Amino acid sequence: MNNLRSRLAATPYLAWMIIFMVVPLALIVVFAFTTTVPCDAEGNILTDEEAYLIQEEETLIWEEQGTPEEERVSAVSEKTIFTVQNILEVNKYMPTMLSSIWMALVATVICLLIGYPLAYMISRMHFVSQKMMLMLVMLPMWMNFLLRTYAWMTLLERNGLINRFLGLFGVGPFNMINTQGAVILGMIYNYLPFMILPLYSVMTKIENTTIEAAQDLGANRLTVMWRVVVPLSVPGINSGITAVFIPSVSTFIISRMLGGGTNMLIGDLIDLQFLGNAYNPNLGSAISLVLMVFILLCMSITNAFDMEDKEGGMLL
Amino acid sequence: MDKNKIIELKGIFKEYNGEQVLKGIDLDIHDKEFVTFLGPSGCGKTTTLRIIGGFVTPDSGDVLFNGRRVNDVPPYKRAVNTVFQKYALFPHLNVYENVAFGLRLKKEKESVIAAKVAEMLDLVNLRGFEKRSVSLLSGGQQQRVAIARALCNEPKVLLLDEPLGALDLQLRKEMQIELKKIQQRLEITFIYVTHDQEEALTMSDTVVVMNGGVIQQIGTPQDIYNEPVNAFVAKFIGESNILPGIMHEDYKVEFAGDNFECVDKGFRHLEPVDVVIRPEDITICPPSDKVINGLVESVLFKGVHYEIMVRAYSDLWKIHSTKAPEVGSVVGIDFTPEDIHIMRKMESSEDYAALEHLNEQRAGTGEEAGTVE
Ligand SMILES: Nc1ncnc2c1ncn2[C@@H]1O[C@H](COP(=O)(O)OP(=O)(O)OP(=O)(O)O)[C@@H](O)[C@H]1O
Numbered sequence: 002m003n004n005l006r007s008r009l010a011a012t013p014y015l016a017w018m019i020i021f022m023v024v025p026l027a028l029i030v031v032f033a034f035t036t037t038v039p040c041d042a043e044g045n046i047l048t049d050e051e052a053y054l055i056q057e058e059e060t061l062i063w064e065e066q067g068t069p070e071e072e073r074v075s076a077v078s079e080k081t082i083f084t085v086q087n088i089l090e091v092n093k094y095m096p097t098m099l100s101s102i103w104m105a106l107v108a109t110v111i112c113l114l115i116g117y118p119l120a121y122m123i124s125r126m127h128f129v130s131q132k133m134m135l136m137l138v139m140l141p142m143w144m145n146f147l148l149r150t151y152a153w154m155t156l157l158e159r160n161g162l163i164n165r166f167l168g169l170f171g172v173g174p175f176n177m178i179n180t181q182g183a184v185i186l187g188m189i190y191n192y193l194p195f196m197i198l199p200l201y202s203v204m205t206k207i208e209n210t211t212i213e214a215a216q217d218l219g220a221n222r223l224t225v226m227w228r229v230v231v232p233l234s235v236p237g238i239n240s241g242i243t244a245v246f247i248p249s250v251s252t253f254i255i256s257r258m259l260g261g262g263t264n265m266l267i268g269d270l271i272d273l274q275f276l277g278n279a280y281n282p283n284l285g286s287a288i289s290l291v292l293m294v295f296i297l298l299c300m301s302i303t304n305a306f307d308m309e310d311k312e313g314g315m316l317l
Numbered sequence: 318m319d320k321n322k323i324i325e326l327k328g329i330f331k332e333y334n335g336e337q338v339l340k341g342i343d344l345d346i347h348d349k350e351f352v353t354f355l356g357p358s359g360c361g362k363t364t365t366l367r368i369i370g371g372f373v374t375p376d377s378g379d380v381l382f383n384g385r386r387v388n389d390v391p392p393y394k395r396a397v398n399t400v401f402q403k404y405a406l407f408p409h410l411n412v413y414e415n416v417a418f419g420l421r422l423k424k425e426k427e428s429v430i431a432a433k434v435a436e437m438l439d440l441v442n443l444r445g446f447e448k449r450s451v452s453l454l455s456g457g458q459q460q461r462v463a464i465a466r467a468l469c470n471e472p473k474v475l476l477l478d479e480p481l482g483a484l485d486l487q488l489r490k491e492m493q494i495e496l497k498k499i500q501q502r503l504e505i506t507f508i509y510v511t512h513d514q515e516e517a518l519t520m521s522d523t524v525v526v527m528n529g530g531v532i533q534q535i536g537t538p539q540d541i542y543n544e545p546v547n548a549f550v551a552k553f554i555g556e557s558n559i560l561p562g563i564m565h566e567d568y569k570v571e572f573a574g575d576n577f578e579c580v581d582k583g584f585r586h587l588e589p590v591d592v593v594i595r596p597e598d599i600t601i602c603p604p605s606d607k608v609i610n611g612l613v614e615s616v617l618f619k620g621v622h623y624e625i626m627v628r629a630y631s632d633l634w635k636i637h638s639t640k641a642p643e644v645g646s647v648v649g650i651d652f653t654p655e656d657i658h659i660m661r662k663m664e665s666s667e668d669y670a671a672l673e674h675l676n677e678q679r680a681g682t683g684e685e686a687g688t689v690e
């Protein structure tokens with residue numbers, strides 16, 4: 002009875018998921034494994050040269066006979082075929098792929114190192130201060146993403162604020178913008194709240210008496226953290242890592258603004274295939290598919306950690 | 318000095334947000350003693366316990382363990398362990414690991430841990446629950462795990478904050494007996510917090526009655542019950558008839574419109590007092606000139622006895638008797654001089670504290686009672 006009702010209630014979400022998640026996902030898979038090739042009237046696949054030659058010939062004939070524009074129907078048409086070529090081609094971009102993953106990983110780890118103690122501190126504060134601190138954490142997110150990143154550009158530039166300030170002391174100027182460091186900084190700055198929030202929400206559920214019980218049994222501050230707080234916040238750590246790593250690994254704005262094109266990420270690559278001059282949606286789909294598989298693998302690893310506590314901590 | 322003292326509290330004051338929660342707590346706790354803090358909700362029992370445990374620092378006053386001042390010693394270095402009001406088990410660990418927590422921190426050998434945990438689980442009757450997740454245990458079982466976990470560290474003193482508060486009556490009674498057995502078997506000091514007076518009386522060697530951040534009385538259960546020092550204690554421990562009276566001279570008191578002989582002395586001439594008489598000390602007799610006569614207003618069956626309400630003049634008397642008079646009949650209320658307990662009037666607990674302080678100074682026994690504002 003109850004079961005049925007909850008299933009009914011889930012229907013709209015199910016429909017939403019199918020229309021906006023499953024279908025696009027299927028399209029990406031289809032695109033990734035297909036390519037369009039020219040073919041003749043019988044459907045025989047032609048090479049690009051053959052197609053070009055035939056079309057040249059046709060055009061000549063049409064000009065001679067003065068065929069009107071509407072009646073010129075080419076024998077060469079396009080055909081979509083199955084191929085693994087796109088996937089294999091992704092291999093070519095492996096260095097970009099790896100450096101993206103590496104940078105996202107560094108950003109995620111730093112976010113965890115900054116966010117974890119902060120989230121813990123906030124969760125132990127007085128109720129009113131907790132609200133205040135959370136506001137402060139969220140505050141940057143109220144500003145437009147582009148603007149936020151743009152602000153960092155003006156800070157990091159060669160004659161930006163930081164270099165000018167350091168110049169007052171006769172230090173620098175340093176080359177900060179258009180480096181890997183700048184991109185990672187952008188990632189950390191933009192996605193840190195996504196680390197703090199899930200950690201905080203798991204940590205507020207840890208009761209003070211639980212911590213006191215550990216102290217009572219002989220645990221000092223460090224052991225309390227290690228033996229009680231960390232194990233109990235594993236779900237939050239997992240969702241925090243996921244929430245920072247995934248957008249970091251696939252971002253393209255940050256690298257474009259702070260990396261100056263020299264530090265291309267997978268995101269930039271995919272962007273190029275769809276909207277850029279390298280137009281090739283099939284390759285773009287293949288790259289994102291590989292990325293997706295990779296992220297899924299990562300997530301199943303973190304989920305394996307989660308299996309011990311049955312409480313899922315996915316928040317976002 | 319008493320060598321047996323394991324914990325001493327000296328003039329402890331504690332304030333929260335401008336509210337005085339503890340107003341000069343002086344208390345000695347002896348080795349192997351079962352001490353109970355008894356008092357109404359919010360009187361500062363938990364706060365006192367947390368000061369002993371090291372989770373709260375007093376604003377002033379000293380905490381001594383074996384004569385050594387431990388005010389600044391953090392909880393994890395104190396030789397006490399606590400059973401918390403709401404168990405506070407570790408939700409990510411199973412029963413075994415919960416109990417073993419303290420030993421693991423001490424880096425004991427696995428074989429030592431296994432033996433000790435088994436012993437503790439035996440003690441609390443939880444053999445066979447080792448692998449169970451603590452969230453799947455009943456309230457009573459969780460309570461036992463909390464006790465086993467605290468005892469595993471072999472503390473000199475075990476602090477228990479209303480450990481049976483969440484259990485039903487039946488289970489509570491069983492656990493009371495078990496806890497008392499455990500205490501006697503392990504020969505350690507138990508400091509037990511409760512607001513259930515019956516629990517306090519059945520289990521304790523010493524009862525500390527508190528109210529409004531002040532200790533009202535310290536004594537054996539018998540002392541507390543038979544010789545309550547003031548109307549608050551009398552009222553809080555068991556049921557009482559408390560009547561306004563006037564002390565005429567030693568052993569002579571006037572109340573309920575008559576003069577009575579009593580066994581108390583040392584009051585001012587015509588000092589207003591509270592007269593306390595326990596319902597079970599009163600016997601119902603045929604009406605006569607020698608006793609107070611009253612009209613039976615109600616009779617309630619209470620299991621072991623009847624609770625009889627008798628109106629005499631403006632006073633309503635509560636009487637416990639195994640025989641039930643008829644409602645509406647006139648009966649006599651009889652008691653002996655020993656049943657009359659005379660207590661100084663107290664307007665508030667502060668007044669009382671001041672009075673107590675005065676008494677101590679007069680008697681010359683007041684070592685150094687906390688300053689009373
Ligand atoms: N951390 C705190 N912050 C502010 N006020 C507190 C704090 N802890 C206790 N109090 C206040 O101190 C007073 C005494 O509290 P305490 O917990 O010692 O009472 P208790 O005797 O244990 O009561 P109960 O039987 O309800 O547990 C209460 O008025 C309470 O509101």
Ligand SMILES: [Mg+2]
Pocket residue numbers: 362363364402478
């Ligand atoms: Mg309490």
